[in-house]
Amino acid sequence: MSSNPVPNPARPNLAVPNPARPNPAVPNPAVPNPAPPAPAPSAPPRLAARGLVRRFGPTTALAGVDVDLADGESLAVMGPSGSGKSTLLHCLAGILRPDAGAVLLRGLPVHELSERERSLLRREHYGFVFQFGQLLAELPAVENVALPAMLLGTSRREATDQARRWLDHLGLAGMGDRRPGELSGGQAQRVAVARALITGPDVVFADEPTGSLDQATGHDVMQILTETTRAAGASLVVVTHDATVAAWCDRRIEVRDGLVVGAGVGQAQR
Numbered sequence: 706m707s708s709n710p711v712p713n714p715a716r717p718n719l720a721v722p723n724p725a726r727p728n729p730a731v732p733n734p735a736v737p738n739p740a741p742p743a744p745a746p747s748a749p750p751r752l753a754a755r756g757l758v759r760r761f762g763p764t765t766a767l768a769g770v771d772v773d774l775a776d777g778e779s780l781a782v783m784g785p786s787g788s789g790k791s792t793l794l795h796c797l798a799g800i801l802r803p804d805a806g807a808v809l810l811r812g813l814p815v816h817e818l819s820e821r822e823r824s825l826l827r828r829e830h831y832g833f834v835f836q837f838g839q840l841l842a843e844l845p846a847v848e849n850v851a852l853p854a855m856l857l858g859t860s861r862r863e864a865t866d867q868a869r870r871w872l873d874h875l876g877l878a879g880m881g882d883r884r885p886g887e888l889s890g891g892q893a894q895r896v897a898v899a900r901a902l903i904t905g906p907d908v909v910f911a912d913e914p915t916g917s918l919d920q921a922t923g924h925d926v927m928q929i930l931t932e933t934t935r936a937a938g939a940s941l942v943v944v945t946h947d948a949t950v951a952a953w954c955d956r957r958i959e960v961r962d963g964l965v966v967g968a969g970v971g972q973a974q975r
């Protein structure tokens with residue numbers, strides 16, 4: 706990827722119904738952020754999966770999964786290795802197309818979109834945090850964070866200003882010029898959280914976001930991830946095998962052999 710991305714002049718309108726898209730501005734840490742209003746009882750889920758099936762050759766990774774994700778809600782997807790967690794996340798995020806079933810973002814049938822449309826949808830509406838951050842090693846932190854905004858057409862100057870505000874907000878003031886190799890694992894994940902949120906996404910997807918961190922650092926990252934995502938008005942899906950990580954979320958589901966076999970509330974709801 707170029708270090709000097711050209712704003713995309715042909716940003717298509719994917720017409721995702723978005724009645725109450727929150728302002729993607731960095732929350733002001735000096736002003737307590739009120740909890741987002743509870744969705745009206747009749748509001749459709751922000752993201753929904755219906756009867757998702759995904760196979761890889763002879764392996765059925767998802768065997769008919771239903772999931773609902775409300776506005777501002779955080780959901781942990783738990784389960785043993787090979788149970789289908791990552792496949793579910795990839796289908797929900799429009800990275801993989803299901804073989805059967807539907808994925809609906811505010812009612813938009815994501816599963817029917819072309820590869821290109823899904824790629825644009827991800828850029829515009831989703832943020833991602835991965836186990837190892839997946840930051841671009843040759844770019845300083847501030848440019849890693851600014852990049853998704855520039856790809857949506859924000860000027861370099863404005864995107865860089867926004868990125869610095871996000872880094873300040875996440876406790877990384879003065880570290881914006883460091884490259885990922887000059888950051889600790891926890892700092893790098895904070896940069897990844899800032900990068901995921903800078904575009905004001907509808908949903909943030911995190912796949913084992915604390916998998917490479919010690920327990921205390923993982924705790925800090927989950928606190929920052931859940932709090933800032935909620936304050937930004939985004940919903941959150943976290944794949945994890947760790948119950949202490951799942952406890953940060955409002956709700957959790959348990960996946961086994963490609964099926965949802967259990968559900969519960971996280972400590973965030975207690």
Ligand SMILES: Nc1ncnc2c1ncn2[C@@H]1O[C@H](COP(=O)(O)OP(=O)(O)OP(=O)(O)O)[C@@H](O)[C@H]1O
Nearest residue numbers: 761764765766784785786787788789790791792793
């Ligand atoms: N690209 C692929 N090609 C073939 N099989 C795959 C592929 N991706 C996943 N699978 C298989 O689908 C099943 C579910 O995999 P998935 O990665 O979703 O599980 P997971 O619960 O995320 O596992 P882990 O916790 O180990 O990451 C497994 O049997 C896996 O081997």
